[in-house]
Protein backbone atom coordinates (compact mmCIF):
# COMPACT_ATOMS: atom_id res chain seq x y z
CA UNK A 692 0.00 0.00 0.00
CA UNK A 693 2.75 2.43 1.02
CA UNK A 694 4.59 1.58 -2.14
CA UNK A 695 1.56 2.35 -4.23
CA UNK A 696 1.16 5.75 -2.59
CA UNK A 697 4.83 6.52 -3.13
CA UNK A 698 4.64 5.56 -6.75
CA UNK A 699 1.55 7.71 -7.15
CA UNK A 700 3.39 10.61 -5.53
CA UNK A 701 6.37 9.98 -7.75
CA UNK A 702 4.22 9.99 -10.86
CA UNK A 703 2.51 13.20 -9.74
CA UNK A 704 5.91 14.81 -9.14
CA UNK A 705 7.14 13.66 -12.53
CA UNK A 706 3.99 15.01 -14.14
CA UNK A 707 4.32 18.37 -12.37
CA UNK A 708 7.96 18.56 -13.40
CA UNK A 709 7.13 17.80 -17.03
CA UNK A 710 4.34 20.38 -16.98
CA UNK A 711 6.64 23.03 -15.49
CA UNK A 712 9.27 22.26 -18.11
CA UNK A 713 6.71 22.46 -20.92
CA UNK A 714 5.46 25.77 -19.56
CA UNK A 715 8.99 27.19 -19.30
CA UNK A 716 9.74 26.00 -22.84
CA UNK A 717 6.54 27.58 -24.22
CA UNK A 718 7.36 30.82 -22.39
CA UNK A 719 10.90 30.88 -23.81
CA UNK A 720 9.55 30.28 -27.31
CA UNK A 721 6.99 33.07 -26.86
CA UNK A 722 9.59 35.61 -25.74
CA UNK A 723 12.10 34.51 -28.36
CA UNK A 724 9.49 35.06 -31.08
CA UNK A 725 8.81 38.56 -29.73
CA UNK A 726 12.57 39.15 -29.54
CA UNK A 727 12.78 38.47 -33.30
CA UNK A 728 10.22 41.16 -34.14
CA UNK A 729 11.69 43.83 -36.40
CA UNK A 730 11.89 47.29 -34.86
CA UNK A 731 9.91 49.72 -37.07
CA UNK A 732 12.40 52.46 -36.20
CA UNK A 733 15.86 50.91 -36.64
CA UNK A 734 15.17 47.47 -38.12
CA UNK A 735 16.90 45.57 -35.31
CA UNK A 736 15.56 42.20 -34.19
CA UNK A 737 16.05 42.72 -30.49
CA UNK A 738 12.59 43.37 -29.13
CA UNK A 739 11.30 43.12 -25.58
CA UNK A 740 7.73 42.76 -24.42
CA UNK A 741 6.73 45.60 -22.09
CA UNK A 742 5.08 44.34 -18.92
CA UNK A 743 2.76 46.64 -16.98
CA UNK A 744 1.49 46.54 -13.47
CA UNK A 745 2.92 45.13 -10.30
CA UNK A 746 5.31 42.30 -10.97
CA UNK A 747 6.11 39.25 -8.96
CA UNK A 748 9.91 39.11 -9.11
CA UNK A 749 10.20 35.38 -9.49
CA UNK A 750 13.00 33.46 -11.16
CA UNK A 751 11.32 33.47 -14.55
CA UNK A 752 10.82 37.26 -14.54
CA UNK A 753 14.43 37.81 -13.44
CA UNK A 754 15.64 35.54 -16.23
CA UNK A 755 13.44 37.25 -18.82
CA UNK A 756 14.70 40.67 -17.70
CA UNK A 757 18.32 39.46 -17.82
CA UNK A 758 17.75 38.19 -21.37
CA UNK A 759 16.22 41.53 -22.42
CA UNK A 760 13.08 39.64 -23.34
CA UNK A 761 10.89 41.83 -21.18
CA UNK A 762 11.10 45.37 -19.84
CA UNK A 763 8.98 46.88 -17.09
CA UNK A 764 6.53 49.55 -18.15
CA UNK A 765 5.43 50.62 -14.68
CA UNK A 766 1.94 50.75 -13.27
CA UNK A 767 0.33 52.93 -15.93
CA UNK A 768 -2.31 50.62 -17.39
CA UNK A 769 -3.53 52.86 -20.18
CA UNK A 770 -4.87 51.20 -23.32
CA UNK A 771 -2.63 53.35 -25.48
CA UNK A 772 0.50 51.88 -23.89
CA UNK A 773 2.96 50.40 -26.36
CA UNK A 774 3.42 46.64 -26.25
CA UNK A 775 7.03 46.35 -27.44
CA UNK A 776 10.32 48.10 -26.92
CA UNK A 777 13.44 47.87 -29.07
CA UNK A 778 16.52 47.04 -26.99
CA UNK A 779 18.74 48.85 -29.51
CA UNK A 780 17.12 52.26 -29.98
CA UNK A 781 14.44 52.09 -27.22
CA UNK A 782 11.69 52.88 -29.68
CA UNK A 783 8.34 51.61 -28.42
CA UNK A 784 5.34 50.56 -30.47
CA UNK A 785 2.09 48.63 -30.32
Ligand SMILES: [Zn+2]
Nearest residue numbers: 730733777780
Ligand atom coordinates in the same frame (compact mmCIF):
# COMPACT_ATOMS: atom_id res chain seq x y z
ZN1 LIG B 1 15.06 49.97 -32.76
